[in-house]
Amino acid sequence: MQSSPINGTVSAHLARSLVGAMTGADTGRLARLPDLAAEVLDNDLSRISTPSLVTVWENLVLMEPRTLIGPLVLEDSPIGTFGIWDYLITTGPTLRDSLTQAVDLIAALGDPAAEKLIVEDDGPHFTVRHATGSWGPDVVQAVDLFALSLFLTRARAATGRHVIPSRVTITHRPPPRARQLAGFFGTDRIHFDAPYNSISFGEDDVRAPLPKAQPGMDRLLAHHAELVLAASRPVRQWSDRFRTVLTAAFQEDNVSLENVAHRLATSPRTLQRRLAENGTTWRAQVESVRHEHTMELLRSTDLPLQSIAGRVGYSDVRTLRRAVRRWEGQAPREVRAGALS
Structure with a gap:
């Protein structure tokens, strides 16, 4: 089965x-994300x-390293913030009924492939149990506390009462401000180092x-959420922009x-790191695009091989011929003949 495009x-x-x-935070790292x-x-x-x-x-975690950033984000997030x-x-x-439906339609808010x-x-x-992806431990903790806090704040908004959960379990160790977390949830019945994250009502x-x-x-809104x-359309991934x-x-x-x-508004070192995060290297990507560009020029133009070699960054025709033979198992003239036929 083909995965959903919103995964x-x-x-x-x-x-x-x-x-x-x-x-007010340093958002420089976000500038490179289209x-x-x-x-x-x-x-x-x-x-x-x-x-x-x-x-x-x-x-966010770096901005407030010793605060409960997950719950804090929700303090200024009234109903309607999340569409x-x-x-x-x-x-x-x-x-x-409402929480069950919201869990079924979590894709309307988060990543259905990462949020379990x-x-x-x-x-x-x-x-409601929650688990997220395998990010850095500080990020995972922030996301987990955000998710549990999200269900609590929405339960309170839905009922119009200061609902107190009957039990909260958290897989992480107690944070430095565990008392602050107890104040947010309104209960001391918070169990840390638990086998799973959960909030019970x-x-x-x-x-x-x-x-x-x-x-x-509720049925009308669920249908609208599916529409x-x-x-919805995913924005291009960073790797697509790089290519x-x-x-x-x-x-x-x-x-x-x-x-x-420079065109990606980043440093050469950071670019190499991002490529490594995507399972590739600068050299491999240059070789891949050079292959695509060479084949396009051979098949769609009658440029001399010397010109093509220069356009794809080769110093001479011999290097171009060796590369085409390695990629296609054919000589450049054979590639052109195949395109014409």
Whole structure:
């Protein structure tokens, strides 16, 4: 089965909220991420790459290294901040129905490939479990606490009451400000070093009718959320932008690590690191684009081989011939003959 095109992406609402929390922080690391540009974040149908969002989390953690940044982000995030996903939680018949639907449609907010959510309903307790990707430990902790806090703040908004969870479990060790976390959740029943992250609500809280519920509205919003997901489009990945810039450099006969790094608003060293993060190298990418460019010139033009060699960065025709033989198992003239036939 083909994976969903939104796997590996998050909603613009989520990215916009987290980027907004960085006001006053050094956002230099974000400048090189095309899917965090203002025009992208302002488009509710944009899907931001998860690696870009992880970079935002890294900056948030660095900005406030000894604070509970996950819960803090939500202090200024009223209902509506996260788009239609927020309203899925406030319009169901009960909190149990609303949370279940919100978990089923987590793709409307986060990355369905990275965020793993499970609902457990054993009668006395209604529990939402959460796990995220294998990022850096500080980022994972921030995301986990954000997710648990998100379900709590939305439960309180949906019920119109200061709901207190019956139990919270966290896989991480107690943070330096564990008392602050207890104050946020409103309970000391927080278990650290647990086997999984979870937040549980009592039966009275999850089964009582929600004050803003309207018959059928939850189903209507769920259908609309599915339509929004179908219309959403992921913004180009960083690797796609890099290939575009490198190809342009070839066409302008200005292929160098320094030139391409400058066009991407980064340093040569950082560019090499980003390539390594994507499982490749500068040399491999140059060779790949050189191959593509050479084949295009051979098949679509009648330029002399000497000219083609110069355009793709080779010093002489002999080097070009060896490269074409290595790539295609044919001589350049045979490649051209095949294209003509």
